[in-house]
Amino acid sequence: MTKIIASLQDADKKFFFNQVLADINLTVKAGEIVGLIGPEESGKTTCIRCLIGMEDLTDGKAHVLDEQMPKRKMLSKIGYMGQEAAIYGTMTAHENMVFFGKLKNLKGQELKSEIDKNLKLVGLHETGSNKVSKFSGDMKRRLSLAIALLGSPKLIVLDEPGAGINPGLRLSVWNHLRTLADEGAGIIAAAQWMSGVEQYDRVVLLNKGRIVAAGRPEALMNEYKAASIEEVFINMEAVT
Amino acid sequence: MTGVGTIAVQTFRSMLGNVKMLLWVLLAPLVVITLMYLVFDVKNETDIRIGVPDTMDPTFTEGLPEDVEVLTYELTPVLDTLLDTHELDAFVSMEDKGLNVTYKNEDPPKTAAVEQAVETGVRAVEDERLKGIMAALPEEAEIPKIEIETSFLYGDSASTYFEKMFPILTGLVLFFFVMVFTCITLFRERTSGTLERVLATSIRRSEVILGYLTGLGLFVLLGTVMMVLYAIYLLDVTIAGSMIWVFVIYILVSFSGAAAGMLIALLSKSEVRMMVLILLVTVPQIFLSGLIPFDYIGDWFNNIGYGFPLRYAGDALTEVMIKGNSWSYIWNELLALALFIIGFTVLSILGLKKHRRV
Numbered sequence: 001m002t003k004i005i006a007s008l009q010d011a012d013k014k015f016f017f018n019q020v021l022a023d024i025n026l027t028v029k030a031g032e033i034v035g036l037i038g039p040e041e042s043g044k045t046t047c048i049r050c051l052i053g054m055e056d057l058t059d060g061k062a063h064v065l066d067e068q069m070p071k072r073k074m075l076s077k078i079g080y081m082g083q084e085a086a087i088y089g090t091m092t093a094h095e096n097m098v099f100f101g102k103l104k105n106l107k108g109q110e111l112k113s114e115i116d117k118n119l120k121l122v123g124l125h126e127t128g129s130n131k132v133s134k135f136s137g138d139m140k141r142r143l144s145l146a147i148a149l150l151g152s153p154k155l156i157v158l159d160e161p162g163a164g165i166n167p168g169l170r171l172s173v174w175n176h177l178r179t180l181a182d183e184g185a186g187i188i189a190a191a192q193w194m195s196g197v198e199q200y201d202r203v204v205l206l207n208k209g210r211i212v213a214a215g216r217p218e219a220l221m222n223e224y225k226a227a228s229i230e231e232v233f234i235n236m237e238a239v240t
Numbered sequence: 241m242t243g244v245g246t247i248a249v250q251t252f253r254s255m256l257g258n259v260k261m262l263l264w265v266l267l268a269p270l271v272v273i274t275l276m277y278l279v280f281d282v283k284n285e286t287d288i289r290i291g292v293p294d295t296m297d298p299t300f301t302e303g304l305p306e307d308v309e310v311l312t313y314e315l316t317p318v319l320d321t322l323l324d325t326h327e328l329d330a331f332v333s334m335e336d337k338g339l340n341v342t343y344k345n346e347d348p349p350k351t352a353a354v355e356q357a358v359e360t361g362v363r364a365v366e367d368e369r370l371k372g373i374m375a376a377l378p379e380e381a382e383i384p385k386i387e388i389e390t391s392f393l394y395g396d397s398a399s400t401y402f403e404k405m406f407p408i409l410t411g412l413v414l415f416f417f418v419m420v421f422t423c424i425t426l427f428r429e430r431t432s433g434t435l436e437r438v439l440a441t442s443i444r445r446s447e448v449i450l451g452y453l454t455g456l457g458l459f460v461l462l463g464t465v466m467m468v469l470y471a472i473y474l475l476d477v478t479i480a481g482s483m484i485w486v487f488v489i490y491i492l493v494s495f496s497g498a499a500a501g502m503l504i505a506l507l508s509k510s511e512v513r514m515m516v517l518i519l520l521v522t523v524p525q526i527f528l529s530g531l532i533p534f535d536y537i538g539d540w541f542n543n544i545g546y547g548f549p550l551r552y553a554g555d556a557l558t559e560v561m562i563k564g565n566s567w568s569y570i571w572n573e574l575l576a577l578a579l580f581i582i583g584f585t586v587l588s589i590l591g592l593k594k595h596r597r598v
Contacts, residue, residue: 052440056597070598076442084433088250090257102246103441131257147437 003030004063005155005186006051011060013046013209020046021209024060028155028186033177033199035217036190038206039233044190045083047206048157051188052078064155076105079153083160085140086147089133093124093143096132097150104151118146121176123169141165145173149180156180158189174199197228205232212236243443247451252458255425266463269417270470276409277475280402288354291322291331300332303364308357329354332361394480394562406477407557408531411550414467414490415497416522418460422501423514426452430505430595439596449589453498460494480564489556489570492577496549499584506591525550549580 006028013021021043028034036044049055051062053070062069065077087096097115106114119125122142132140142165148158156177165173178199181187189200197203197217205213205220213220213232224232255262289309292301301310311326322328323344329351333340341358345351395403429435438448468490471477479486500521508514528545531554545551556573559565 053598054436054439054596070596072442072444072598074442075440078440080437080440082433082436082440084431084436086433086437088254088434089432090254095253099246099250100437100441103243103438103443105442 002032003184004028004066005030006064006188007062008047008051008057009061009063011047011050011062012058013043013050013055014058019209021050021057024209024211026051026204026211028188030184030186031181032201033181033187033189035197035200035203036188036206037192037197037203038190039192041208042206043209044206045159046209048159048188048190052080052155052157076151077154079148079150079156081144081148081158081161085137085144087132087140087143090131092129092131093119093135094128096143097128097147100147101150106151114150114152118149121149122146122173138166138169142169142173149176152180152183152185154185156185156187158187160191161189205236207233243447244451244454247438247443247448248454248458251425251452251455255455255459265417265421266466269413269463269467272413273410273467273471274475276405276413277402280405288330288350288357289326289328290354290357291326291328293333296332296334297365299365299368300334300361303367304361305357330358332358395478403477404562405531406471407561408529408550408554410467410471411490411493411553411557412522412526412529412531414464414493415525415550415553417463418456418494418497419501419504419521420518421460422452422456422498423505423518425456426502426505427508427511427514435595439592445592445596445598446589449502449585449592452502453495453585456498457495460498461491464490464494477561479561481560482566485560485566485570486557488574489553489560489577492574492581493549493553496553496577496580496584499581499588500549502588503584503591506588506594521548524548529554549577552576552580 004027008024008026011021011024011026012019024047026034026036026047036047038044046055050057051069052064052075053062053072056070064071064074067074087093088099091099094115097119098111101111101115116125119128122145124139124143124146127135127139132143135143145158145161145165148156161173177187200217202215203217203220204211213223213236215223220226220232221228224235226232226235287307287309289311290304291311291313294312294314296312301312304310311328313322323331323342329344331342339358339362343351343354426435429438435448439445464487468483468486472479501518504514504517504521508517524544525548528542528548529550552573556570556577559569559573563569
């Protein structure tokens, strides 16, 4: 049995009386890329934030690497990329990497090699010394991703990773994520409507805070007689 | 606690990277203080204009203080229009036995000054009459004159209203600017997602807060030094006590502003709420910091001020800058300021829980 990297068990989350998540069961195994797919306001971001312990669960349990979350120490094993680019505009790409690398407790030679490796991956190694404020939206997203991948985290959590990255580069990013997964990392990515759904080993469809379907992408499409994940949602609505 | 250093350096550097904002933040307080200087640095040169009919006893006009401008009118004019159109502060005419004074009274404090001037004139007339009576007396009588010798406990005769207000005003300006600046910087970190990303590492919440406070504090220190030097050397404000204490107090004021700003930025949900909170924290302090003596409302009202850091800052700065006192007179104010800083910081660390549970 492959190792479970992260899991949510019977997770409920309420903000006051507003039920944002209900009865979520979710696992991310080592070597696996999981897609968390759903429309806006479906609870994807909350789900991710609960998983890594930024939020408390109202009910249920969240685990990362067998430790119950929220636990501060575990955050050093997680690479997180939020919806915003989350980078400092007044600094260069390289300086941004150094800052977040240091926060991830990387030092000296290791820090340097990690930065070089990840900047190269997202195709920013030549523009690394440029100020981020001069970057295009696409470049900012790429830099943000490079920061999330710093320090080879065991669990990689990406909120809308594909948004705003151009198709050519997206493929190389996916390939790299696949390599990281093969090396034993667990990856979970939230997305709205996903093109390139074949990249996921497993998808979890989320709607109004509940998991409506889960499984291998092809299996789901067969089950709902759909050509894409979007159609799965549409056909599902038609049934209910 | 290596995270503190990392974040402090980062905060400081990202601010230095933004030259335009830097200039704004450093120069704006100087502009505000200069404005206050121009407004409050009045050396009692209120120009009073008094109108009199040409039948007026010359002793009265001559007896008026020198800085009073006297305009003589041949006919008794219509007072309402005259006071306004000729910008007179009062019109004085002689009746059989008494004076008939009409004040414009547009600005009550000025009326008080005019009243004083008129009284001086009246005294001159009375003196004149007295002399007439004295001359009629057979003996050579002389009224002994009373010599007045003036000395001041604090400051000198050149002390201006600005000097009294300077300690409190600068404290207020500094506090306000630092608070707004910190608030906006941190709120930006929130909206851009960098705060979230910082929190998504294993750094402690206390490291984040102390890091921001140190980074912003270093920057604010720069502004403080500039402001004090500007006031002393260019605006020529005299400081009776030691400069070291002046700096210590200003630094504590800046840090309490920064800590309060952080707390507000972390707690407010939107920019609008942030602005409202900033106003709620600053505006009461303007009135309650001792700038305006509220003795007439009662002690309880005045004492509300002791719930705000600026009250202590104002008291301490007044002790040092005007009365020339040092440590033994200001230690409890300094302690109170330090407690405010610690309190705001601890609350900020707790407030950060809203953004990350651990």
